[in-house]
Amino acid sequence: MWVYPYGNAAPAMEIESIGKEKIMMKQNDVNNVRNAVISQTGKKVKVKINRGRHKVDVTEGVISETYPSIFLIKIQENEDMPIRILSYSYTDILTKDVELILCS
Numbered sequence: 001m002w003v004y005p006y007g008n009a010a011p012a013m014e015i016e017s018i019g020k021e022k023i024m025m026k027q028n029d030v031n032n033v034r035n036a037v038i039s040q041t042g043k044k045v046k047v048k049i050n051r052g053r054h055k056v057d058v059t060e061g062v063i064s065e066t067y068p069s070i071f072l073i074k075i076q077e078n079e080d081m082p083i084r085i086l087s088y089s090y091t092d093i094l095t096k097d098v099e100l101i102l103c104s
Helices: 027-039 090-094
Strands: 015-018 022-025 044-052 055-066 070-075 084-089 098-102
Touching (some): 027 090, 084 090, 090 098
Antiparallel strands (some): 015 022, 044 055, 044 098, 055 070
């Protein structure tokens, strides 16, 4: 099972407080997630998407492409269905809106 190289869940976000209103994620955290996703390109993953209000969608797909800010997952639920391509940002993993689990 693969979610993130440092355990079974997304890492705790290290945040820096700048004043009372602004909070920034460290760039190193995003780079770590980006490198972890890039290393799994072409592999089948289970994607858990937190839609809010206790709604969670679960689907399986293949990490097809990675870009500096986003990555793409190709999903084909049935052979009769067309291929869907979903895009997510690396910060979605950090904020636990998206969870990736490597399928064996």
